Amino acid sequence: MSMLTPPGMGGKYRITGDRYPRMRRPRNRRRIVVAAVGAVVALGLAGWGTVQLIDVFSGDGETTTAGRKTDCKPVPGASAQPVVMLRPAQITVNVYNATPRGGLAKTAADELKARGFTIGKVGNATAAYDKKVPSAGLLLGSPTAVKGSFQVLGTQVKGTTSKTDARKTADVDLILGTAFTTLAPKPAADAALAALAKPVPVPSGKC
Template structure:
């Protein structure tokens, strides 16, 4: 009889041999699954952080920003063409008219413009449509083409003048002196304005 056989139990209930079943606690499979998932998440986060550090140190963000700027430059509209070169005073014929009740203004202004290099046309009193009806210092009157040429040059001599177009086809322009007119701008100021007008506009600085 084995030592493991309780007293009084013999026969088929007798336990023989030196091996016996071991009693183990059932494994907690749920806990193992949770731990495994947590490990996978932790590894994923660690990998993502590593990639971010690599992007920072390898300048990947700079490449993206550069690519974005390049795209913006390609889509930006091209600057418009520079305005045509300004005419020289000798290329402009000016008719000087006096619309004020004071005599002699048209001749004085015409003589001064001639000294400054302008070609002088007609000189006299203003037409009925403008006589004593110009409240400012003066009006520059000419065809539509004068807006980008003669007007810009002649306006340097009387910067407070107004610009007005008519239906004429000729290249000459009128300077109609208004009731507030006293004298043309000083030659020093006019020459400085002409120099600025003749200076070519700087090329647009591209950030591309």
């Protein structure tokens, strides 16, 4: 009888040999681990696919493979600024000099006339604005000039500010200020006028 056989046990219960039986790890544990990992991966892929579908069907712009939008659709008919239909010849400009430099108003008025604007009065600014305009120029006119004449005339002088008054006429005052040196170069002014006629569409804002 082997020394491994407990006392009182023999026959078929007798243990032979001088080593303990080798205990093997149950094989079903490995299968459970593999199955669990596979389930986690499947759930992750399913969740990612759901997010992609929601993004595609709810978004207005194009998407990348990561689901982030890279482009926005413009709003039909919307623009960065209203289309200006006025031509320079349709705008009457009064040019006033608010600086101590003599002859500035006439020089600017002659150049604006050469660029197609209609020139009205030319002279020195009134006491309310004389030497009180620090910018390159002040555009002064009725509220209706804000989205028309001001935009067109503003392409000719960089750094202008604007202000409305109670006048009922369509003419616009250009009051030359301390920072004024010269009109904008004609090629740059012409390009700015062209941009007013063809404004850039505004994105939908849902990017």
